[in-house]
Amino acid sequence: MIPYGRQSIAPEDIEAVVAVLRSDFLTQGPAVPAFEQGLCDYTGAPHAVALNSGTSALHVACMALDVQEGDVVWTVPNTFVASANCARYCGAEVDFVDVEADTGNLCVEVLREKLETAERAGRLPKVVIPVHFAGRPCAMPQIHALGERYGFRIIEDASHALGATLGGERIGNAPWADVTVLSFHPVKMITSAEGGAVLTRDAALAERMSALRTHGIVKGSEQLAEGGWCYAQLELGYNYRLSDVHAALGLSQLQRLDGFLERRRELARRYGELLADLPVKCPPPSEACSWHLYRIGVDAAKRKHIYEALRERGYGVQVHYIPVHLQPYYRALGFKSGDFPVAERFYAEGLSIPLFPDLTDGEQAQFIQALVGPAGPEH
Numbered sequence: 293m294i295p296y297g298r299q300s301i302a303p304e305d306i307e308a309v310v311a312v313l314r315s316d317f318l319t320q321g322p323a324v325p326a327f328e329q330g331l332c333d334y335t336g337a338p339h340a341v342a343l344n345s346g347t348s349a350l351h352v353a354c355m356a357l358d359v360q361e362g363d364v365v366w367t368v369p370n371t372f373v374a375s376a377n378c379a380r381y382c383g384a385e386v387d388f389v390d391v392e393a394d395t396g397n398l399c400v401e402v403l404r405e406k407l408e409t410a411e412r413a414g415r416l417p418k419v420v421i422p423v424h425f426a427g428r429p430c431a432m433p434q435i436h437a438l439g440e441r442y443g444f445r446i447i448e449d450a451s452h453a454l455g456a457t458l459g460g461e462r463i464g465n466a467p468w469a470d471v472t473v474l475s476f477h478p479v480k481m482i483t484s485a486e487g488g489a490v491l492t493r494d495a496a497l498a499e500r501m502s503a504l505r506t507h508g509i510v511k512g513s514e515q516l517a518e519g520g521w522c523y524a525q526l527e528l529g530y531n532y533r534l535s536d537v538h539a540a541l542g543l544s545q546l547q548r549l550d551g552f553l554e555r556r557r558e559l560a561r562r563y564g565e566l567l568a569d570l571p572v573k574c575p576p577p578s579e580a581c582s583w584h585l586y587r588i589g590v591d592a593a594k595r596k597h598i599y600e601a602l603r604e605r606g607y608g609v610q611v612h613y614i615p616v617h618l619q620p621y622y623r624a625l626g627f628k629s630g631d632f633p634v635a636e637r638f639y640a641e642g643l644s645i646p647l648f649p650d651l652t653d654g655e656q657a658q659f660i661q662a663l664v665g666p667a668g669p670e671h
């Protein structure tokens with residue numbers, strides 16, 4: 293089966309993991325700080341805190357921005373459920389902002405109108421979570437300007453977007469978000485098997501997220517003065533620590549990221565050419581996008597047939613995303629079909645096709661041949 297996405301593991305990645313297994317520390321050793329420093333060096337972000345998943349990263353980001361019961365958090369329907377669930381973990385209400393039809397990213401015009409309405413109703417969001425769908429950066433300067441105007445904070449869900457750039461800056465190194473969230477799940481840009489991170493320019497936020505990762509515990513000079521054994525739990529945190537085994541894999545993968553990006557961008561350009569004569573909608577070309585996904589739009593009436601025909605031929609195509617507000621859990625909170633029509637259409641027509649660094653030119657060309665039959669006009 294050729295999947296829509298897959299990790300690339302090289303001998304040096306395996307060596308890095310084995311070296312940790314042979315060392316004194318499997319967790320809370322030197323690999324996690326080294327990985328965090330690597331993420332700072334790569335992105336330009338002043339602070340990075342590694343966590344055991346992207347979902348944990350979203351959760352501590354919300355907690356550090358004081359999201360709590362009585363607050364409202366907005367995200368997009370075209371995302372993985374974790375982008376919304378993080379606010380629910382904090383007891384906040386979730387609402388959604390519809391997306392752009394061509395990119396699947398948060399639509400700034402819709403956001404602007406929704407903010408005007410929310411201001412009149414006295415129900416402005418505390419935090420907005422834009423998602424860089426497929427690795428294509430959202431219009432962050434505009435979203436940030438609205439944040440200044442309406443007083444909300446921004447967590448950018450960059451789970452797809454490590455290595456993507458906006459205005460020449462790498463995602464994670466910009467004043468447009470309070471916190472940038474990364475995921476290192478195997479299909480993402482780099483992997484630590486499971487893992488995630490938060491990046492921020494704000495030292496106090498970084499310190500708080502770092503404490504929340506380990507029960508809310510700090511060991512500052514005050515504690516050390518009392519005795520070397522002493523620590524203080526300041527608030528209710530979790531065990532969201534990444535292990536050194538995972539961090540070593542993540543750091544090794546980070547050295548390979550530029551190669552991954554180059555190959556993904558090359559494959560994306562080639563898809564644009566190979567798909568030009570087929571009745572499918574291609575994503576807008578972009579060299580700034582990290583191309584976590586290559587999502588095409590097909591005739592919604594034929595989508596299931598195309599999906600099944602390709603699966604039968606050994607292509608693990610996938611659909612990104614079932615709109616979050618249509619999940620049974622969110623429907624039970626009052627959302628329904630028709631609430632966010634652009635995201636719903638984006639879902640109905642969407643198909644993510646194979647794109648990962650180790651996909652060969654030959655495999656890509658063969659995939660196009662397999663797609664021509666079921667996606668062609670005669671079916």
Ligand SMILES: *Cc1c(COP(=O)(O)O)cnc(C)c1O
Pocket residue numbers: 345346347348371372374375423449451452475476477486487488
């Ligand atoms: C993968 C992903 C997450 C969650 O990351 P995990 O590491 O699997 O917890 C969150 N948001 C988006 C958009 C993702 O794609």
